[in-house]
Amino acid sequence: MGAVVTLPRRTFCLIRHGETDANRDGIIAGRTEARLTARGRAAAAGLAILDWPGRIAVFSSPQERARETAALAFPGLRATVLAGLRERDWGRFEGRPLAERPDREAPAEGWEDWSAMVDRVEWAIAQAVARSGAALPVIVAHSGVIRAARVLTGGGAGGPSAQNALPLLFAPVGGGWREGRLFTDGPARGRMG
Numbered sequence: 001m002g003a004v005v006t007l008p009r010r011t012f013c014l015i016r017h018g019e020t021d022a023n024r025d026g027i028i029a030g031r032t033e034a035r036l037t038a039r040g041r042a043a044a045a046g047l048a049i050l051d052w053p054g055r056i057a058v059f060s061s062p063q064e065r066a067r068e069t070a071a072l073a074f075p076g077l078r079a080t081v082l083a084g085l086r087e088r089d090w091g092r093f094e095g096r097p098l099a100e101r102p103d104r105e106a107p108a109e110g111w112e113d114w115s116a117m118v119d120r121v122e123w124a125i126a127q128a129v130a131r132s133g134a135a136l137p138v139i140v141a142h143s144g145v146i147r148a149a150r151v152l153t154g155g156g157a158g159g160p161s162a163q164n165a166l167p168l169l170f171a172p173v174g175g176g177w178r179e180g181r182l183f184t185d186g187p188a189r190g191r192m193g
Contacts, residue, residue, distance in 0.1 A: 007122055007152045008129045009172040012137040013182055014146050017061075017069040018044040019164045026098045030090035030111075030144075033064050040069070043165035047073035050167070050183055057132035059124075061085035061141045069165065070140040079140065080131060084124030087142035088112050104147070104157055114157075121148035138167070153177035 018040030022029035036044065047069075060070040060079040063086055070079035091111035093101055105114050124145075128137040139145075143161040146168065151157050154176050162168060167182035 006126075008126055010129050011169060011171040012125060012129060012139060014149055014168050014170065015047070015069070015073070015138065015140045015166065016143055016146055016162045016164050017065040017140060018072070020065050023164060028090050028093050028096050028098055028101050030087050030094045031063070032094045036065055036068055040164060041072060044069040044072035047165060047167070048075055053136060055135035056138045057128070057135040059085065059128040059137060059139045061087065061145070063087060063142070066140045066142065073140065073165075074138075082124045082127055084120040084127070085139060085141040085145055088117050088144040117144065118148045118151055121145050122152050125149060125152070150179065153179065155179065
């Protein structure tokens with residue numbers, strides 16, 4: 001990967017948008033606009049009652065599902081939209097069942113190259129951190145963005161997708177990173193983990 005930017009060694013939070021019709025139906029959405037379901041809107045609104053740690057600065061993908069989630073989750077704050085936080089462009093696979101999605105790291109043939117996505121996510125996270133000042137950067141984006149962040153923090157891109165509307169904290173620890181849930185006892189109480 002052509003790392004021009006180095007991911008800042010600073011804690012940040014990533015949240016996958018609320019459940020969409022594409023998530024519910026097992027469809028590849030990518031850059032295609034998918035709509036939040038009633039369940040997705042309720043989960044996003046549930047984030048608004050959490051006891052967030054101190055000041056936060058909210059950032060969002062430009063895609064509607066992420067922007068709507070950010071607006072419901074943080075009604076008193078305006079999310080800064082960063083283009084680099086958009087979901088991966090899956091080209092001709094968008095609208096097809098998830099089972100038909102090609103391997104993430106396969107050579108791109110009409111869809112966005114994985115290493116290019118990781119590079120743009122790295123830049124976008126670095127921008128969010130730089131623009132957040134002393135506040136915790138809270139980024140509302142997509143499953144692919146979270147997978148890219150996992151790669152950037154020393155993990156892997158495999159495994160199941162991140163849960164919708166679940167705040168994940170990425171924190172530098174020693175020479176590496178730790179990923180964990182920001183709130184350990186659910187949205188009802190919202191205790192930090």
